[in-house]
Amino acid sequence: MQPPEIGELSPPDRLLMGPGPSEVHPRTLRAMAAPPVGHLDPAFLDVMDETQDLLRYVLRTDNQWTIPVSGTGSAAMEAAIANLTRPDDAVLVPSNGYFGDRMAAMVRRAGGEPVRVDAPWGEPLDPDDVSDAFAEHDPDLFGFVHAETSTGVRQPDVPALTDIAHDNDALVVADVVTSLGGVEFRMDEWGVDAAYSAGQKCLSCPPGASPLSLNRRAMERVRDRESRPRSWYLDLTLLDDYWGDERAYHHTAPVSSVYALRESLRLVVEEGLETRWERHERVAGALREGLAAMGLDPVAEPDWWLPSLNTARLPDTAHVDPDDVIERLLAEHGIEIAGGLGDLAGEVLRIGCMGYGATPDNVTALVAALGDTLLALGVDVDADAGPAAVRASLRDS
Ligand SMILES: *Cc1c(COP(=O)(O)O)cnc(C)c1O
Numbered sequence: 001m002q003p004p005e006i007g008e009l010s011p012p013d014r015l016l017m018g019p020g021p022s023e024v025h026p027r028t029l030r031a032m033a034a035p036p037v038g039h040l041d042p043a044f045l046d047v048m049d050e051t052q053d054l055l056r057y058v059l060r061t062d063n064q065w066t067i068p069v070s071g072t073g074s075a076a077m078e079a080a081i082a083n084l085t086r087p088d089d090a091v092l093v094p095s096n097g098y099f100g101d102r103m104a105a106m107v108r109r110a111g112g113e114p115v116r117v118d119a120p121w122g123e124p125l126d127p128d129d130v131s132d133a134f135a136e137h138d139p140d141l142f143g144f145v146h147a148e149t150s151t152g153v154r155q156p157d158v159p160a161l162t163d164i165a166h167d168n169d170a171l172v173v174a175d176v177v178t179s180l181g182g183v184e185f186r187m188d189e190w191g192v193d194a195a196y197s198a199g200q201k202c203l204s205c206p207p208g209a210s211p212l213s214l215n216r217r218a219m220e221r222v223r224d225r226e227s228r229p230r231s232w233y234l235d236l237t238l239l240d241d242y243w244g245d246e247r248a249y250h251h252t253a254p255v256s257s258v259y260a261l262r263e264s265l266r267l268v269v270e271e272g273l274e275t276r277w278e279r280h281e282r283v284a285g286a287l288r289e290g291l292a293a294m295g296l297d298p299v300a301e302p303d304w305w306l307p308s309l310n311t312a313r314l315p316d317t318a319h320v321d322p323d324d325v326i327e328r329l330l331a332e333h334g335i336e337i338a339g340g341l342g343d344l345a346g347e348v349l350r351i352g353c354m355g356y357g358a359t360p361d362n363v364t365a366l367v368a369a370l371g372d373t374l375l376a377l378g379v380d381v382d383a384d385a386g387p388a389a390v391r392a393s394l395r396d397s
Pocket residue numbers: 020072073074075077099145147148149175177178198207
């Protein structure tokens with residue numbers, strides 16, 4: 001058998017402005033390239049403590065039980081859902097986006113029964129509907145998506161939802177994958193019992209180690225389960241042996257991914273969490289203006305606009321396939337964005353404005369390139385109006 005002839009890795013130069021992964025800071029890349037140490041080396045135990053402290057800061061929580069899960073956001077998601085869902089539990093999940101469906105699928109695998117609270121794709125949950133769903137289904141757990149990446153919708157007024165759940169003795173699990181480190185989220189103050197996230201969205205870390213935090217009540221529910229969760233790898237009581245006081249082997253931590261997450265979190269602390277929230281709002285606000293000036297109207301209303309993920313409709317008159325726009329933007333300009341999912345498939349563009357990539361230069365370049373691309377595809381668009389609107393918005397804010 002001939003050995004395969006494969007050259008040294010040389011990824012193309014891209015500007016990542018899609019739904020993730022996002023642009024990575026050079027310091028985080030350097031941290032990833034540092035030599036690994038053993039996962040039980042005293043030096044790594046310090047790195048673990050530091051990473052946990054940094055995660056608590058970014059999540060705005062005092063929860064002792066705060067860890068990076070080995071794997072991408074879906075691993076942290078499944079760790080939360082699989083441990084908090086007991087067999088035959090009713091779990092309330094939203095139907096207004098792609099990731100609510102993923103929650104439901106995980107609930108089913110955990111032996112629970114997903115029940116729904118509905119809202120159209122492109123809108124947040126209405127607290128009255130959540131109340132009605134509680135009255136109808138009496139769920140044990142309520143999962144919601146704070147930042148729905150498939151629609152660009154932010155769930156406003158989180159405490160209104162957590163109050164309803166707690167009045168009904170249910171626990172709350174929040175998907176903060178596309179908000180953490182980019183959009184205001186306050187775990188303790190807002191009454192969220194469990195939250196999970198990922199590295200490669202607003203934290204600007206390569207995918208690999210994913211934040212997860214549970215408060216005391218949530219952890220009690222996990223410890224008091226009569227049967228262990230079906231996943232051995234994600235069983236939180238076993239992971240506690242490693243991430244808790246004992247620091248005993250469970251599985252080998254992805255050392256380089258933890259290095260990277262630690263450095264990404266350090267960058268958030270250096271900037272300041274609130275300053276970072278403001279930057280995302282300012283820069284994504286300019287992006288939104290730039291898109292609108294070229295006739296690409298935002299899907300999300302201002303009241304539930306999600307700065308880190310902007311969904312815009314192509315003009316009705318454009319008669320252009322979003323996939324052609326996306327392909328051309330990548331091929332001609334090296335810029336990655338994405339198209340719609342589910343109910344919005346074929347109708348919208350999804351543009352991320354996340355972490356290290358959320359800068360005035362990047363959104364200006366993106367809007368200019370998008371204008372050129374639409375012109376090249378024969379769309380009647382005022383391509384100069386986009387960048388001008390971006391600049392004007394940045395000047396005013
Ligand atoms: C990206 C994402 C996930 C899943 O994360 P992966 O890292 O792709 O596994 C879950 N929820 C939301 C809202 C996301 O945007």
